[in-house]
Amino acid sequence: MTRPVTVDDLIARSNRLGADRKNTNFAGGNTSAKGAATDPVTGDEIQLMWVKGSGGDLGTLTPAGLSALRVDRLRALTEVYPGVDREDEMVAALDYCLHGKGGAAPSIDTAMHGLVDAAHVDHLHPDSGIAIATAAEGEELTAKIFGDRVVWVPWRRPGFQLGLDIAAIKAAHPQAVGCILGGHGITAWGDTSEECERNSLWIIDTAADYISEHGAPEPFGAVVTGYEPLPESERRARAAALAPAIRRIASHDSTMVGHFDDSEPVLDFLSREKLFPLSELGTSCPDHFLRTKVKPLVLDLPATATLEQQLERLPQLHEDYRAAYRAYYDAHADETSPAMRGADPLIVLVPGVGMFSYGKDKQTARVAGEFYLNAINVMRGAEALSRYAPIGDAEKFRIEYWALEEAKLRRLPAPKSHQGRIALVTGAASGIGKAIATRLAAQGACVIVADLDAEKARAAASELGSTDVAVGVAADVSDAAAVSAAIDEAVLAFGGLDLVVNNAGLSLSKPLLETTERDWDLQHDVMAKGSFLVSQAGARAMIAQGMGGDIVYISSKNSVFAGPNNIAYSATKADQAHQVRLLAVELGEHGIRVNGINPDGVVRGSGIFASGWGANRAATYGVKEEDLGQFYANRTILKREVLPEHVADAVYVLTCDELSRTTGLHVPVDSGVAAAFLR
Template identity: 80%
Template sequence: MTETTPAQLIARSNRLGADPKNTNYAGGNTSAKGTEIDPVTGTPVELLWVKGSGGDLGTLQESGLAVLRLDRMRALVDVYPGLEREDEMVAAFDYCLHGKGGAAPSIDTAMHGLVDAAHVDHLHPDSGIAIATAVDGEALTSRIFGDKVVWVPWRRPGFQLGLDIAQIKAANPQAVGCILGGHGITAWGETSEESEANSLWIIDTAQAYIDEHGVDEPFGAVRPGYEPLPVDARLERAAALAPTIRGIASTDSPMVGHFTDSEEVLEFLASEKAPALAALGTSCPDHFLRTKVKPLILDLPATASVEEQIARLHELHAEYRADYQAYYEAHATAESPAIRGADPLIVLIPGVGMFSYGANKQTARVAGEFYVNAINVMRGAEALSSYQPISDAEKFRIEYWALEEAKLQRMPKPKSHQGRIAFVTGAASGIGKAIATRLAAEGACVIVADLDLEKAAAAAAELGGPDVAVGVAANVADAAAVQQALNDAVLSFGGVDLVVNNAGLSLSKPLLETTEQDWDLQHDVMAKGSFLVSKAAAKVLIEQRLGGDIVYISSKNSVFAGPNNIAYSATKADQAHQVRLLAVELGEHGIRVNGINPDGVVRGSGIFASGWGANRAATYGVKEEDLGQFYANRTILKREVVPENVADAVYVLTGPELSRTTGLHIPVDSGVAAAFLR
């Protein structure tokens, strides 16, 4: 081997991880063994490079590799205390690291170090797991692969599994890999190219056998009434159910959602075998760690009414929680971590699709991808045989594994707004964009709602793309457009927690020059628009049963009588009173409603750029470019107000520190005595 060994490993890993037929996101691991010069002794030293804990093959970089001294790693065999204490070996890997060691070694390090091959791939392909979870998987392995692939009975990942595979490799020199019962595949080779080729051969051979010998309807016949709804009706029903389902999934802790109505999901849910197969749960550890041991599946047809489905979902949720509690109590010991929550992470709605959940959008999306993997696995196993995942007892040993708990404890503390979903109007520029930016920085998922869809999408892309923010079109003066924007929001992230009524415009004119059209336009956008957004959002917030926040970006003009400003100031006063009215009405649902009264936000403001600034400058007899400083000079603090100051106020109002505050207006005006609240 040469110094290119890590580069070869990374290139192979990226190729294997880029194709979902080979392995799931962040699933599997790869390794390479080679020789480098020890900088301390100046002599050659054998090293093991292996994908570290928590990394993803498709995006693996050298920083994601753990680097160990192979002689020290293999010497652990002599101190291995046995199966009952094998978890201790993970800590022992730290004493085998070379130099700084790179990434943290994963539980599968022993598999890679102990197997006598220069290159090893451990993957979770759907076709391979289908064989691994078939009731007669061992016989299928022999039939499909002959003696080139060896069956390994289920064993939890760890040091003993590494010993098992190393022994199988030694006893079967003709073999190129193995099927790990209930789990996945492992392949090896003396070159990187050979290991990759062997991995792909196992995956493709398994899939070809399923395609050739599998039955035509592995999930059975279609259940009448459970067929997919037409696309528009499907999305409408999904949006109607999403708030209820998110509330169910977030009973123990707030969750972000993801919706999938892919062909695989809809086909599975329409089939007669779906209820029984779903109840068996997933098998591959990577799958059920992301999806929980099994999903919640609605047992009503797509033709049932929304009201019937919502009522039944609440009943099924109560049953699910009781069942999960029983699962925990049946398998927990005195040393087990506390129960982590009894809510489903996968909710299946026949005819509609799948809702998946996680602490953030990426986790929710990946959970859904993993369940699609599980569906593909079940299809393959049922096509050839019968699907038989590992037992609940074994699932529990992994789900509540001390090593898994330690990994969770090492995760960074969540930010203040993690798990919250913010809907911000007028968010493509100015104050709205600053608010969206701040909330995203604090961990929230953000719907950038704006009249200009192109600008909304661009602003969302700046915030980090679809796992952080999405742009939607929103004419807030149109009830149908507002409802569609809210539907888009709940289908993007599962629901809404935090609404910011920021969209606005202004025409600065004296009374006699203000037309009826001027009056209607400003009231339609801000007074009526805020009402429509709050009404549509409140329905979501109430159905979620998670409380929430509505924030109005009003103005100091809501209490200050300035010149030449009748329409704008009147509509801002309307908004200010909406805050008080809704705070009273929505409080029983845990929904807080507050307002912010900025003044003179010139920099980055769409309102000022559209002509308002020039009019206000003329009104006050100053140059337009001096307007910001003019506003600052008339304040108590003599400091200009910028969009980020308003965003800071939204962050504080919607954060944990002011959880008992509602009906409040916060001035963000550097101190305008005439606008003091009384």
């Protein structure tokens, strides 16, 4: 069946609405369109509805993300609807309304779109609309702001009954173009896609304009002395120092990745007198609290507190938070409720510093922060006009522990081996380091690509994906301050650090009598001293985090093999090899494993070999430079060349759970060089 123009219009409208966060949050809301199609079996004309399926995002929606349902069958469900107490059964019934293969799984809001007598329907979560929806005087404000063109709908959990409610309201108010859903969001409709979009935007903008024109100038109250934002440099340094400890408490039940936000709206909220009472009320829109938990953890100390005071206070607050969450669960759970999920906070607010948000991966953590920023905007609007009055904890629990939400979580794919892990790889803009970064990212890790050349580091990181996957940072590993700055960037980018790969290196192939003091110092500064500095700074973050970790040294078979004309390089590689043994012993009590990899000459794709080292080694062995890789292969037991990807494979294996009891090991990746066998 040829795709009708209706679908193209729906996708275009959805993408426009979703691209602007004033209209709806990431993955929030849904849109639909109804139109005629031909039944491929009977040839009869039928009415179909295309609606955004479960879990999609409007801004990036494609036709594959739509559910396609027969309108007649969907509306026939009203005849068999068993009532609110058995409403969840209607979600399964939607499968019998799908047309053909049906497309994406229908969402819980499908009935809202299908039962409303309009060709096009938008359901959105704009901050301005939710501000009205969560105001204590929301119903009165709706009438005052919109007149009879928008109707108030009291809070009801999303589902079939809410669809019936909205359908009845539209039928009873022919002049209305939409409604405010108490505690939740907005719904708008239209006879054409353009009219529907226009009505949605009119509701959003009218609410925003009214708040701006009539709202109180300081809805969060006065600034509290001592809670003002710290100066930027001090604020970022404090955030980096706190991040590992905060990630530790957010990851008590399961490993989390973090995101940091010190934007002006966040810092302003954290400085105001209503911070504590409002944050205690929690969020209201289901899309918000499903990603942020019902309320955040707030560090109840002024910005002027010392780092030591903050670090000392956090564990007690965490204990209190977990106890309160357990009490929330126990107060509302019954024998049919799913088991309690993690009791750790997903949002941690630190006055004067900013907001830390958490999720199973970087995107989830970032989006959680965006949702809480939405909640701040909602609270600001509601407090400006009235009083913020979100739905109660009982209703929040019904959604958070909804059987349908639990089923959605169970459908998620199994996590990759390194999901939730944060890795820093030095010398990662090319060669072995780039291959390692690529492999770790492919296995789900968040990767910090560190390199002497910042521009190349950022370019290499961009090849791995968005900044939710990898970021590039400048790092002169021979400079302690530069290393510390790179580690700070890592923990601010992703919340902490779990895995360090000491790969940065260079080599000057010279015999003893031609090796200068500068040659010696340069190679030892980068590889021996550099590995020490990176391991030291990385271990400091891991110890503060209290979640264990991995440090991997990319050493060399030359650490145990006396190659010709190679005194400085081989000596520094031997230094690295013994650092592995020393640190494995020292850091084991913190759950940090330290292992090494000893490659043979990696010619293809190697930055070191391309920079002159290859020509020198070829001259040493009396072969052409282009034949050097094969020369190295021929002298091995397996007669196979070693590539950067093979070293990356070894890093992957060493840092998997399957080798969680292995530390102090050196793994040869040399195709078998008997003279380099470990003894």
